[in-house]
Amino acid sequence: MDDDRSRQFVMLFARHERDLYRYVLTLLPSPADAEDVVQEAAAALWQNFASFDPDRPFLPWACRFAYHQVLNFRRRQKTHRRMFSDAAVEALAVEWPEHARDADSRREALDGCLGKLPSADRDLVRLRYASEQDVAVLADRTGQTANALYKSLQRIRKSLMDCVTRTLAEER
Amino acid sequence: MVEADPLPHDLARLFSELVEETITDEQFAELDARIEADPEVRRLYAQYVELHASLERRWAEAPAPVAVPRTARRGRRRVVTVVAALAATVAVGVLLRPPPGPGPDTSAEAPAVPYATLVAAHGAVWADPNVDLALSAGQLPGVALRLDAGTAEFLLADGATVVARGPAALRFPARGRVAVDLGRVFCRCPTPASRVVVETPAGEVIDLGTEFAVESRPDRTARVAVVSGEVRVGSASGPSLRKGQSAEVRADGQLVVRALTAAELADLGGLVPSAEAPGPAGENRIRDPGFDRGLAADTWGGTDGHLSPDARGRAGPGLRVSARGFAAFPLCRQWVSTGDLGGKLVVASVWAATPADDPISPGQFAGLKVVFLDAHDREFGFVKQHLLTSRPVPGRFEQARLVAVAPPGTAAVSIQLILYAARGRSGAVVFDDAALAVADVPPTP
Numbered sequence A: 001m002d003d004d005r006s007r008q009f010v011m012l013f014a015r016h017e018r019d020l021y022r023y024v025l026t027l028l029p030s031p032a033d034a035e036d037v038v039q040e041a042a043a044a045l046w047q048n049f050a051s052f053d054p055d056r057p058f059l060p061w062a063c064r065f066a067y068h069q070v071l072n073f074r075r076r077q078k079t080h081r082r083m084f085s086d087a088a089v090e091a092l093a094v095e096w097p098e099h100a101r102d103a104d105s106r107r108e109a110l111d112g113c114l115g116k117l118p119s120a121d122r123d124l125v126r127l128r129y130a131s132e133q134d135v136a137v138l139a140d141r142t143g144q145t146a147n148a149l150y151k152s153l154q155r156i157r158k159s160l161m162d163c164v165t166r167t168l169a170e171e172r
Numbered sequence B: 001m002v003e004a005d006p007l008p009h010d011l012a013r014l015f016s017e018l019v020e021e022t023i024t025d026e027q028f029a030e031l032d033a034r035i036e037a038d039p040e041v042r043r044l045y046a047q048y049v050e051l052h053a054s055l056e057r058r059w060a061e062a063p064a065p066v067a068v069p070r071t072a073r074r075g076r077r078r079v080v081t082v083v084a085a086l087a088a089t090v091a092v093g094v095l096l097r098p099p100p101g102p103g104p105d106t107s108a109e110a111p112a113v114p115y116a117t118l119v120a121a122h123g124a125v126w127a128d129p130n131v132d133l134a135l136s137a138g139q140l141p142g143v144a145l146r147l148d149a150g151t152a153e154f155l156l157a158d159g160a161t162v163v164a165r166g167p168a169a170l171r172f173p174a175r176g177r178v179a180v181d182l183g184r185v186f187c188r189c190p191t192p193a194s195r196v197v198v199e200t201p202a203g204e205v206i207d208l209g210t211e212f213a214v215e216s217r218p219d220r221t222a223r224v225a226v227v228s229g230e231v232r233v234g235s236a237s238g239p240s241l242r243k244g245q246s247a248e249v250r251a252d253g254q255l256v257v258r259a260l261t262a263a264e265l266a267d268l269g270g271l272v273p274s275a276e277a278p279g280p281a282g283e284n285r286i287r288d289p290g291f292d293r294g295l296a297a298d299t300w301g302g303t304d305g306h307l308s309p310d311a312r313g314r315a316g317p318g319l320r321v322s323a324r325g326f327a328a329f330p331l332c333r334q335w336v337s338t339g340d341l342g343g344k345l346v347v348a349s350v351w352a353a354t355p356a357d358d359p360i361s362p363g364q365f366a367g368l369k370v371v372f373l374d375a376h377d378r379e380f381g382f383v384k385q386h387l388l389t390s391r392p393v394p395g396r397f398e399q400a401r402l403v404a405v406a407p408p409g410t411a412a413v414s415i416q417l418i419l420y421a422a423r424g425r426s427g428a429v430v431f432d433d434a435a436l437a438v439a440d441v442p443p444t445p
Helices: A003-027 A031-047 A058-077 A086-116 A119-131 A135-142 A146-171 B009-019 B025-037 B039-059 B079-087 B129-136 B262-271
Strands: B116-126 B145-156 B161-174 B177-188 B197-200 B203-207 B211-216 B222-228 B230-234 B240-242 B245-249 B255-259 B307-310 B318-322 B331-337 B345-353 B365-373 B379-387 B398-405 B412-420 B428-439
Touching: A003 A031, A003 A058, A003 A086, A003 B039, A003 B331, A031 A058, A058 A086, A086 A146, A086 B025, A086 B039, A119 A135, A119 A146, A119 B039, A135 A146, A146 B009, A146 B039, B009 B025, B009 B039, B025 B039, B116 B129, B116 B161, B129 B145, B145 B177, B197 B211, B203 B211, B203 B222, B222 B230, B222 B240, B230 B245, B240 B245, B318 B331, B318 B412, B331 B428, B345 B365, B345 B412, B365 B398, B365 B428, B379 B398, B379 B412, B412 B428
Parallel strands: B116 B398, B177 B197
Antiparallel strands: B116 B145, B116 B379, B145 B161, B161 B177, B177 B211, B197 B203, B203 B230, B211 B222, B222 B245, B230 B240, B245 B255, B307 B318, B318 B428, B331 B412, B345 B398, B345 B428, B365 B379, B365 B412
């Protein structure tokens, strides 16, 4: 594969990797599993990039490969991992493009909703996502119980999701 | 179709247990059954995963607000790096991030109508990153804004522009007033209604229709320089300064007036509003900047169903972004790999007009946003500027221009052209002639 084609692949993959990860994460409940599958999908996409039509969108093409990688992963890991049922995964995969349709708007709305959180909640959600540590470890460090932190994070994420949904509804 | 119903509590609990990996077998079985049976649950679940992944991406690798050693949680592996290695064509930079220091509590009550709105931030580093979040959301925290570095440009409620350069501490205590406790601001008051009063520990500077700069120092002295028009210093009956004059304001309120020097004028040059800031005329890094090819896999993409070519661009075709009653913030964007840009000057611009056949309504406007991405394609900073905010004439193009210093670790940028379609089922913006250039930061005079 020539340099231009290689560069085009890297550019397209980097541009869509975030969406591809979200797609896979929707189908596999474990982030670690989703990461593994996206890596496998990246290799498969690279090997098959010659068949990609540059006049067509990259993400649907990439999702097809990723879906097969998800199915392969599920077959390999079925006895070791907690997995959604085949019917649930198929339905999630089929409907994902529709669910992802307003993802840009939801991300933009999330900026505003984070700004509306009380500062203590903002600090907590930032601590959770910035530190890359288990909640149990964070609880130990912050002097709270793990259960209290889990409940707070559950409440904050629900609050953010409701805020994003409300924001988009108000725009209509 | 966007539903406004809140997320049910039982699903919020199941989703949360799932993403925290604390879900029990019984809970997982319940969730699996509900996902399989109910399309609405699937929709909510997909949105929840999207929210979780957005938060993960937003703060991945960011320093935590309290000192906690990193140990346990497994971070996301860097797939782009793997792909880059496979393709062996892209240089991978080093991830760095400006550290957010401890800052003020921003929970104080903000005014119902903000006295000022952040319209552009160039390399701005706020002492409290929550301030950035609030300002970006159009809110004005009711506390002092501590700008450690960079510049921030505010549009006041009555039309004045205030540009602050860090390090600075400033507040907007009332409509038409800015309190500068420390640092420099440049004020432009284009109309009688837009006049502002600048409060400093050394006294007030009262605008009489002008452009002027104020520097407030830690020793409670100040410097005032008038570029055009006239100001009064100290009080409404205090001495006036006119165009071309500069004054040192002592702590006891006495003024030492002298002529504004060329060096001071050059120094003020770094504070002029972004639309007039000097910028490089370097290579345009945008592919298909004039939208001649419309939407293509290797150029422009964005919100499906809301983008279309438009023949009535500024000179030739443009790209139309339409509300169409669905998306709140439809956008088109282009991902530009730049190599390591840390510390470089990034200048982005675009022209935009609202079309006569689908004009935007009051409250709707357009935006130019430059998102900085690290070598692993993670967003870790952005600057943005709004345009078409003041009853734009359909068909008449306006230019937005952003000047920013790229944060350390910048390996790519995403340039985004956004329609803020607030509360409107209709409305469109046509973008044309986008540009993104990079240059070295000019030395300070």
